[in-house]
Amino acid sequence: MSQKGLAPIILILGIIVIATIASGAYYLGKSQVPKPVTPNPIAMHQSSSISAAAQSESFLSPDTKVANSLEAVALSGWQEVLAPKNTILNKIYIVSLNYDSLGQYSIQGGHYFKNTGPNTGIENQLEKNGWISTTPALSFTSFKLNPPDATGEMGFIGGWLGYKDGFIRMVSIDSKAKNAAPNGEPQPSIIVYDEIIFISDPIPLKDVISYINSSH
Numbered sequence: 103m104s105q106k107g108l109a110p111i112i113l114i115l116g117i118i119v120i121a122t123i124a125s126g127a128y129y130l131g132k133s134q135v136p137k138p139v140t141p142n143p144i145a146m147h148q149s150s151s152i153s154a155a156a157q158s159e160s161f162l163s164p165d166t167k168v169a170n171s172l173e174a175v176a177l178s179g180w181q182e183v184l185a186p187k188n189t190i191l192n193k194i195y196i197v198s199l200n201y202d203s204l205g206q207y208s209i210q211g212g213h214y215f216k217n218t219g220p221n222t223g224i225e226n227q228l229e230k231n232g233w234i235s236t237t238p239a240l241s242f243t244s245f246k247l248n249p250p251d252a253t254g255e256m257g258f259i260g261g262w263l264g265y266k267d268g269f270i271r272m273v274s275i276d277s278k279a280k281n282a283a284p285n286g287e288p289q290p291s292i293i294v295y296d297e298i299i300f301i302s303d304p305i306p307l308k309d310v311i312s313y314i315n316s317s318h
Contacts, residue, residue: 155268158307165241169232169264172271174301175224180215183298190259191274191300195248196314197239204245205317207310209272211303218280218296225262228273233264240265242307245314250274256282257295269304 185192192212196204225235239246240263249261249272261274280294 153268158268158311161242161244161307161311163241163243165238166265167232167234167238167240169266171231172264172266172269172304173231174271174273175227177215177217177299179219180217180299183214183216185214185300186276186298189276189300190250190252191261191276191298192272192302193250194263194270194272194310195250196310197246197248199241199244199246201246204314207313209302209305211305212272212300214298214300216296216298219294220292221277221295222297224273224275224299225260228262228264231264233262233273235260235262240270247310254278261300265307268307270307270310271304272302273299275299 191214192209194207194209196207198204229235234240236248236251239248247263247270249263250259251261252259257276257278259274259276261272264271276298278296280296281290282293283289
């Protein structure tokens with residue numbers, strides 16, 4: 103075969119070789135591109151907790167009650183509802199060590215639930231975990247935090263606060279007796295309550311401190 107007849111064959115073979123080399127280089131380069139690192143949510147949460155605890159450490163006093171856990175109460179059979187109008191269930195009342203008012207902090211994150219039935223003993227669960235109610239207040243170096251506290255003829259509003267690792271959390275309840283007898287008369291063996299409970303998200307203590315500083 104003449105050299106003129108071999109030319110097209112050599113040209114085709116050259117194209118195939120070049121294409122093969124280029125393709126190999128592309129896939130080799132692609133395999134070496136670093137994969138994006140997926141954030142570890144557990145590590146991020148731990149880092150956030152460490153940071154919040156460090157920022158709050160200087161505000162802790164010997165009287166600061168540290169909870170065993172910030173796990174909220176377990177609710178069985180309760181129905182989630184929208185926030186009631188003009189509610190105080192999400193308010194934390196801030197006072198100085200001399201009980202001068204320093205304002206009230208409104209918690210934005212949380213959930214409301216309602217239920218009708220006998221008393222569920224929620225306060226016992228929270229106090230067992232080291233949460234406190236209005237007396238004594240949750241104390242820090244220069245201020246105290248109180249949950250809502252109000253009483254009425256047929257019910258009450260009360261709350262509990264827990265502090266741990268730079269975060270605080272509140273559970274508050276609006277409880278009204280449906281079948282309680284007037285004062286001085288025999289009470290039924292089982293009193294039924296209409297109740298609305300607010301369970302806040304954990305919030306950094308530094309957010310409350312920032313509110314105090316910006317308000318005064």
